[in-house]
Amino acid sequence: MESIYPRRIPMLGNLTGTGWTVASQESILSLIVVLGSSVSLVGLIFAFITYSLFSDLRTMSGTALMYMLANMFLTQLFYVVGVGGVQEDNLCLCLAFGIHYLRLAIISWLCVMTYDMLITFRNNVNLNPRPEPVNVLISRFVQYSLFAWGMPSLSVIIASIMRVMASHQVVDNLNPYNCWFFEKTIYNVTFVGPALCCFLIIMVTLIRSWLTIRATVGLQVNKKSRLKMHKKRMLQLHLYVKIATLLFAINVFGSAARNKSPDTDSIAWIAYNVGHSLQGILVALAVTCNCQVLKIYTKSFAKKRWRRWTRNGSEVALFDKRDNDISDTTYLQNLTWEPVPLPV
Structure with a gap:
């Protein structure tokens, strides 16, 4: 990976007179991408293990979060392989389809998590939620899985059909885009469109969840219960807002970088690659360092003591x-x- 960004990043200007060159920019950016992706992979593994060990975290939303973390881990791994430069066109195409599927799966599982949060807040107006029947949970999880896995699969099938039908002169080379972005029309139809629909659903679900929190908290008679319920539910809402904002920003930079050539819009291309390399560690810190998980850590340690x-x-x-x-x-x-x- 000695030259991760050849032919991709133009010189941004002589910022210090004579200090910055194209080679130095490529070296610094390649170092950031490689180190950021490596740290993100370690952070995602730690977050996945955390949610696997503690039974209190393996709720419906926790299980969906584990699937999202697994997809994000594979996305980081595939992207690092593509960044290094793939000489074989068929392998680069396979990586492109894999990243296309995984990135949509991440957004789909986030959509499932926010929807399940809304359903949980609606069905439980008390501080302590009542347990649901096992058959209801299984049926709901099957529906979530069909959506979260089925929508990306359908998008990949449509993308493959559009790529076969398109002529080779029209389809762009994938190597300048780290074996990820397809031709503009295929990318906009099969990725940007479904991703925007999912983000729209996520935004509406988050707003409705906030309104539900206000309504259910107002039903509590005890002031202490109201404060505790508001703090607990707003903590989960803020967590999903952070993840959704991060993923939306990264995909916006990616869309801007694809629809405009990297040679003419290097800022969006650099921002997308840096954000993509750091998204894993940021999400891992968000899901493992919140108050609810830290409380479970303390509770588990207290039991041992x-x-x-x-x-x-x-x-x-x-x-x-x-x-x-x-x-x-x-x-x-x-x-x-x-x-x-x-x-x-």
């Missing part, structure tokens, strides 16, 4: 897991040195 268990037929309370050799017990044999220390 104050866990009560039985030793020699008596109940023992450990004050700290690190000090598990000293316990609150009346047995004198537990207070002796075993084995006996050597004399000095």
Whole structure:
């Protein structure tokens, strides 16, 4: 990957007189893309493991979030392979179809997450939500999966048909676009159109969720319950707003970079690549460093510290897991040195 952006980024101008050259710009940007993508991949793995370990996070929205993180991980990985430059046209085309599918799947799962949040807020007007029947959850998850996987699949099928029907003179080369963007018409019809529809649904769902929060919080009689419900639900709403804003901004830069040649609009192309390389770590930090997940971390750690268990037929309370050799017990044999220390 010694030359990630050959023939793609023109010289932006002599910013310091003689300090900036095309080679230095390519080196700095390639370093940012490679390092950002590497950190994003690690962050996405950590976020996925976090939601896999804690059962409190494996709700319907948490499961949809795990699928979105998995798709984002594969997108980052495929894009890094394409950025390095692929000499084989068929492999570059396969990467383009894969990224096309995965990027739409990310937006689709985000749409599912926001819709499920709205349904949850509507069905539960109390602070503690009531459990739903298993058959209802399974049916809802099947519907979500059909939409989140089916819509990108249909888009890829239409894109492949349009590419076969188009002449080779019309279809652009994919290598200058890191094996991602198709010809403008194919890209706008099969990606921009569905993505805009999904973002429109996401925006409407977020607004309706905010209105539902105001209505349900007003129904609470206790002031403490109102404050707690408002804080808990607004936390989830703000999380989805952050993710949706980030993905929308990156896709806007990508659309501007594709519909205008990178040689004439390098700012949008640079912003898209930098944003694409950093989106994984930003999303991972957003979903793992919010108050709800940190509270689960603290709760899990507290269970390990104050866990009560039985030793020699008596109940023992450990004050700290690190000090598990000293316990609150009346047995004198537990207070002796075993084995006996050597004399000095």
